[in-house]
Amino acid sequence: MRTSSYGKNKKTEKQKTKPQKQKPQGVKKVSDMKWLRLIRKLKPYNIQKGLRYLKHYGVKEFLIRLSERMEPEEVPYGPWREQYCVKEEDLVRQRNHRFSCSPKISVVVPAYRTPEVFLRQMIESLEKQSYPNWELVIGNASPEDETMARVLKEYTEKDTRVKNILIPENIGIAENTNAALAAATGEFVGFMDHDDLLSADALFEIAIRLEKDPSIDVFYTDEDKVRTDLSEYFQPHFKPDFNLDLLRSNNYICHFFVVRRKIAEKTGGLRPEYNGAQDYDFIFRCTEMAGKIVHVPRVLYHWRVHSASTADNPASKLYAYEAGKRAIEGNLLRCGETGTVTLRSDYGFYDVEYQLQGTPLVSILIPNKDQADTLRTCIESIRKKCTYPTFEILVIENNSTEEATFSYYKELEAQGIRVLQYPKRGFNYSAINNFGVREAKGEYLLFLNNDMEVITPDFMEKMVSNLQRPQIGAVGAKLYYPDNTVQHAGIILGIGGIAGHAFLGLARGRSGYLHKASLQMNVSAVTAACMMMKKEVFEKIGGFEEELSVAFNDVDLCLRIGKAGYKIVYNPHVELYHYESKSRGAEDDEKKVRRFQSEIEFMRSRWIGLLKAGDPCYNPNLTLASWNYGLRADGRGVKPWTK
Numbered sequence: 001m002r003t004s005s006y007g008k009n010k011k012t013e014k015q016k017t018k019p020q021k022q023k024p025q026g027v028k029k030v031s032d033m034k035w036l037r038l039i040r041k042l043k044p045y046n047i048q049k050g051l052r053y054l055k056h057y058g059v060k061e062f063l064i065r066l067s068e069r070m071e072p073e074e075v076p077y078g079p080w081r082e083q084y085c086v087k088e089e090d091l092v093r094q095r096n097h098r099f100s101c102s103p104k105i106s107v108v109v110p111a112y113r114t115p116e117v118f119l120r121q122m123i124e125s126l127e128k129q130s131y132p133n134w135e136l137v138i139g140n141a142s143p144e145d146e147t148m149a150r151v152l153k154e155y156t157e158k159d160t161r162v163k164n165i166l167i168p169e170n171i172g173i174a175e176n177t178n179a180a181l182a183a184a185t186g187e188f189v190g191f192m193d194h195d196d197l198l199s200a201d202a203l204f205e206i207a208i209r210l211e212k213d214p215s216i217d218v219f220y221t222d223e224d225k226v227r228t229d230l231s232e233y234f235q236p237h238f239k240p241d242f243n244l245d246l247l248r249s250n251n252y253i254c255h256f257f258v259v260r261r262k263i264a265e266k267t268g269g270l271r272p273e274y275n276g277a278q279d280y281d282f283i284f285r286c287t288e289m290a291g292k293i294v295h296v297p298r299v300l301y302h303w304r305v306h307s308a309s310t311a312d313n314p315a316s317k318l319y320a321y322e323a324g325k326r327a328i329e330g331n332l333l334r335c336g337e338t339g340t341v342t343l344r345s346d347y348g349f350y351d352v353e354y355q356l357q358g359t360p361l362v363s364i365l366i367p368n369k370d371q372a373d374t375l376r377t378c379i380e381s382i383r384k385k386c387t388y389p390t391f392e393i394l395v396i397e398n399n400s401t402e403e404a405t406f407s408y409y410k411e412l413e414a415q416g417i418r419v420l421q422y423p424k425r426g427f428n429y430s431a432i433n434n435f436g437v438r439e440a441k442g443e444y445l446l447f448l449n450n451d452m453e454v455i456t457p458d459f460m461e462k463m464v465s466n467l468q469r470p471q472i473g474a475v476g477a478k479l480y481y482p483d484n485t486v487q488h489a490g491i492i493l494g495i496g497g498i499a500g501h502a503f504l505g506l507a508r509g510r511s512g513y514l515h516k517a518s519l520q521m522n523v524s525a526v527t528a529a530c531m532m533m534k535k536e537v538f539e540k541i542g543g544f545e546e547e548l549s550v551a552f553n554d555v556d557l558c559l560r561i562g563k564a565g566y567k568i569v570y571n572p573h574v575e576l577y578h579y580e581s582k583s584r585g586a587e588d589d590e591k592k593v594r595r596f597q598s599e600i601e602f603m604r605s606r607w608i609g610l611l612k613a614g615d616p617c618y619n620p621n622l623t624l625a626s627w628n629y630g631l632r633a634d635g636r637g638v639k640p641w642t643k
Helices: 011-016 027-040 044-057 059-070 077-084 088-096 116-127 146-158 173-183 202-212 261-266 278-289 314-334 372-385 403-414 429-439 459-467 513-518 535-540 553-563 590-613
Strands: 105-111 134-140 162-166 188-191 218-227 233-237 257-260 293-305 339-343 350-354 362-368 391-397 418-421 444-448 452-454 472-480 486-488 491-493 499-501 521-523 530-534 567-578
Touching (some): 105 116, 105 173, 116 146, 162 173, 173 278, 202 218, 261 278, 314 339, 314 350, 362 372, 362 429, 372 403, 403 418, 459 472, 459 567, 472 553, 486 499, 491 553, 491 590
Parallel strands (some): 105 134, 134 162, 218 293, 362 391, 362 444, 472 567
Antiparallel strands (some): 218 233, 218 257
16 A cells, blocks of 8 residues: 655556667767766776775675766756856855844864965965954964964964964864864854865855844854865765754764854863764764754855865774764763664764663554455565564455455454454545554554565664654654665655655665665655654644545654654664555546645645745755755755845
8 A cells, every 4th residue: 555656656667667679869978978987087096095995895885886976967066066156246245244243253273284275275265255254263283384384474464363373282183173262262163174165155154144043053054075176076965954863874064063152162172082073073062052053055165185084085084983983872872862883884874773672562553455465475574574572463454355355364363463444435544544543552653554575674673762762753664666776765845846755766785865865864754654653642643634545644744743843763774675556556547636636735735834945854955856866956945145
């Protein structure tokens, strides 16, 4: 049974279609472009880098990652950036803006043996800011470097906003940063590396938001990477709004991070025992203390790539990833949560498995109409693979007619599985499940379609342990089609008009945009094809909306869970196969089309504010036309501020 028609993707129909004998036009061209891109990258350093990755990942994983890197962008970032980045006319308007309040922003930079060209470019990126009330505080830990001394003297003499804090010796990046932080006088403090660059509108975009809402404590922005010689900007990182579970998977916030100075001081600053991941640890502690955290969805920070930077050579700081693990563990401890943190093979990424507290009863609710063999596959996969000891299975019978179905029901009842007779005619997924919940005895509810097959033996342990966290209201899974492509990896609001599955059709071995298909994180919604939630939360919000009989009922449920103050977790380590929609027909007759349109209108009416604002777990610069986190081609996401 299918609960919705997100994106109207008919995978099962695709699989029946015979492949075309003739290759479509343009395939050779795309292939040629991929090889040209590869040839251009065959420089000595890149070859060396590739060999490091090959050694680390092994042949299979290396080839997967190489293939991902070589895939052409649907909307290339370079031209897109040129078209939609801040223009001089924008900067003029920003400079002419009269602020009602104008807080000073201190940018602190730890510097050690910084090449002259990098140092000058970093400082000049501050001097180009359209917002004037700033100071640049450089913690110079290279007293012996005469070139640095000369350059810093030049800039401090011509601009009093540039401060050179001389540190007698290099005491490590954390303490060097703390020395600069101690000299900062601004109400807010931004953190920057000595070889990176700020966009000319970076500080303005912070200040304009503070003018509208002075209660904000923390800001972070989108970022990209830039070649050493500034010849190319690439690999943009378009981030969601604050996402704790994603932050525990990877330091996605990173740059540009701005925090109220009082909070920074209250944390005690950066801790040297976390050097290499000192910013990760600091971000955790600042966000724990912050009231309001705001994400600015614009690329305002440029992370310079060179052989010594982690941007281009993650293996250059292997010690940093162990420090990152300890930073996550510290956050869990301070938040009163218990979990095991492990490093992934992908540098800088982590898995958190929360500790299971007991084995409370889980009620598995499976609506069914005929399709006895499909149901058998589902239940047998639970019985044979599931390692969780305490669960009940409730099959909700919905107007079956086939003798084989009722014969199988007798087998199930003999095994202690309850078969509930839904009393009404027709198909209403919401009403069927609401009926089943009233009979459920479990503390937790697992909504499961009848066309599912378990892959992960401990899937229920992973889901229950997440739900035992007080702030989590529901947990979803990673689902695959039988051909091992992704059917569901969380739901993105706005795709297809209302909502759609992320990474639809992505090959199982791939991890997607910045590994997001394989990272545990908060999402706005997950599919009820496999979704677990607390029974008390389900009852608190009133269960499934019965006006939504087929489509979007799970999206609506999740949005109401969010409105009630809970978070939704997508857990990619919970994996199942989904033989989608076998027991319900296609959306191809007039009655079904009208019903689907009415459900779309229902969602638009109820959630119009959220749909207009955009999914907080996504980014407005990313497309709503597909499922792969590609760039939004029209540039209508978030443009530079204009008056």
